[in-house]
Amino acid sequence: xxxxxxxxxxxxxxxxxxxxxxxxxxxxxxxxxxxxxxxxxxxxxxxxxxxxxxxxxxxxxxxxxxxxxxxxxxxxx
Numbered sequence: 317x318x319x320x321x322x323x324x325x326x327x328x329x330x331x332x333x334x335x336x337x338x339x340x341x342x343x344x345x346x347x348x349x350x351x352x353x354x355x356x357x358x359x360x361x362x363x364x365x366x367x368x369x370x371x372x373x374x375x376x377x378x379x380x381x382x383x384x385x386x387x388x389x390x391x392x393x
Contacts, residue, residue: 325389325390326389326390326391326392327351327384327385327387327389327390327391327392328385328392329350329351329352329385329391329392330391330392331378331381331391331392331393332393333350334347334350334351334378334383334391335347335375335378335379337350338371338374338375338378339375342365342371342372342374342375343360343364343365343368343371344360344361344364344365345357345358345359345360345361345365345371347374347378348360348374351383351384351385351386351391352385352386352387353385353386378391381393
């Protein structure tokens with residue numbers, strides 16, 4: 317495996333970037349745009365992160381490593 321490849325089951329999007337985006341601008345859904353989930357990102361944008369609840373759930377899921385990208389792959393640590 318070369319330095320540019322990722323292990324099977326892991327996407328190319330960074331876990332720490334998604335976590336930081338979720339913490340600072342989670343209510344705007346920017347972390348969802350980052351991982352490729354455009355549709356739900358737009359929904360978060362117009363509902364202000366499900367009035368904060370959806371944003372909080374996403375932050376927790378990213379922190380514990382259960383959040384995936386658009387293809388269903390785990391975020392790269």
